Amino acid sequence: MFKETIFSKIINREISVDLVYQDELVTAFRDIEPKAAIHILIIPNTFIPTINHVKSIHEKILGRMITVAAKIAYDEGISKDGYRLIMNCNRHSGQEVYHIHMHLLGGQPLGPLLSI
Numbered sequence: 001m002f003k004e005t006i007f008s009k010i011i012n013r014e015i016s017v018d019l020v021y022q023d024e025l026v027t028a029f030r031d032i033e034p035k036a037a038i039h040i041l042i043i044p045n046t047f048i049p050t051i052n053h054v055k056s057i058h059e060k061i062l063g064r065m066i067t068v069a070a071k072i073a074y075d076e077g078i079s080k081d082g083y084r085l086i087m088n089c090n091r092h093s094g095q096e097v098y099h100i101h102m103h104l105l106g107g108q109p110l111g112p113l114l115s116i
């Protein structure tokens with residue numbers, strides 16, 4: 001049901017993005033439509049369509065996503081002021097790309113968590 005997305009092409013360097021970080025487990029790049037002064041996506045190099053598809057074998061990858069988020073936040077100079085990490089799952093969250101990804105948002109006050 002779920003097919004690989006444009007994010008697979010980004011991981012494989014088949015389309016160009018503003019790449020921030022890549023290792024054997026994860027890739028990070030700047031969001032094409034930034035919602036904050038700093039908006040970076042951190043994605044697993046493995047195709048996992050939604051958080052509902054996460055299994056225990058993915059725990060190392062998911063841990064790396066967090067440690068890389070913290071490293072990028074430090075490198076971007078926003079560790080001290082703070083930032084927000086968001087992962088959307090399915091329709092009610094507004095997930096658009098069905099390859100799990102973590103939004104790293106910061107560089108400005110971010111306001112309330114939700115504005116429904």
Ligand code: AMP
Pocket residue numbers: 006017029030031032033034041087088094095096097098
């Ligand atoms: P989500 O709504 O959580 O699925 O977020 C998907 C994010 O991917 C959105 O913020 C998009 O702006 C971003 N996005 C989609 N295509 C690209 C791309 N080619 N390069 C960078 N960001 C992208």
